[in-house]
Amino acid sequence: MQIEKYEDMNLLEMDVIREIGSIGTGNAATALSQLLREEIRMSIPEVAILGFDETIERLGNPEEIVTAVLVRMKGEIQGMMLLIMKMDFISAITQRLLSKEILDYAFLGNLEISAIEEAGNIIISSYINALSALTGVSISLSVPDIAVNMLGGILSVPMAEFGYTTDKLMMIDGKFFLNNKELENRLLLMPDIESLNFLMERLGVHNE
Numbered sequence: 001m002q003i004e005k006y007e008d009m010n011l012l013e014m015d016v017i018r019e020i021g022s023i024g025t026g027n028a029a030t031a032l033s034q035l036l037r038e039e040i041r042m043s044i045p046e047v048a049i050l051g052f053d054e055t056i057e058r059l060g061n062p063e064e065i066v067t068a069v070l071v072r073m074k075g076e077i078q079g080m081m082l083l084i085m086k087m088d089f090i091s092a093i094t095q096r097l098l099s100k101e102i103l104d105y106a107f108l109g110n111l112e113i114s115a116i117e118e119a120g121n122i123i124i125s126s127y128i129n130a131l132s133a134l135t136g137v138s139i140s141l142s143v144p145d146i147a148v149n150m151l152g153g154i155l156s157v158p159m160a161e162f163g164y165t166t167d168k169l170m171m172i173d174g175k176f177f178l179n180n181k182e183l184e185n186r187l188l189l190m191p192d193i194e195s196l197n198f199l200m201e202r203l204g205v206h207n208e
Helices: 010-038 052-059 086-097 111-136 153-161 193-202
Strands: 046-051 065-076 079-085 138-142 146-151 168-173 176-178 182-183 185-191
Touching: 010 046, 010 086, 010 111, 010 168, 010 193, 046 052, 046 065, 052 153, 052 168, 052 185, 065 086, 065 193, 079 153, 086 111, 086 146, 086 182, 086 193, 111 138, 111 146, 111 193, 138 168, 138 185, 146 153, 153 185, 185 193
Parallel strands: none
Antiparallel strands: 046 168, 065 079, 065 138, 065 146, 079 185, 168 185, 176 182
């Protein structure tokens, strides 16, 4: 039975997404540790299928300013990945890469934006590599786009792009910790429905 919406996935199929999330989060923690030259610990990620309002409730409020890095997947698996980062994460990146502690988005210049984009792309690529390793499929990525905007505006991008097939978002909630402090970020994994079915078939998982 084909998946028609994210919420159609059964427990076995959700376990597949959790496995991708678990491997990806581990890879991302290792890559971030190398980038920042400090140990990054991780939590076991949770996967949630949420509506627009539910996603905002998990992340904050619609008018909160956040930074987001968006990458589109191309090839046999298509869709997008959207990494949302809050100020404590931004500050950790700029402090360790640029020796500049940023506490306000108004002080983000081109150099800071470039460092944040690099870190975001490394995290997203870690999840893509996990997805590719599990499926044996090569996935090409677009050049990352970065935006600083209100949370509601950021989340409207995947809703507008995928709203014709689903009104839900798939969130991988894997937390990173530096010196016992959470670096707040959330990842939205948004394969299109055809790609999601291809992924499950590739892994021998079927909706029954």
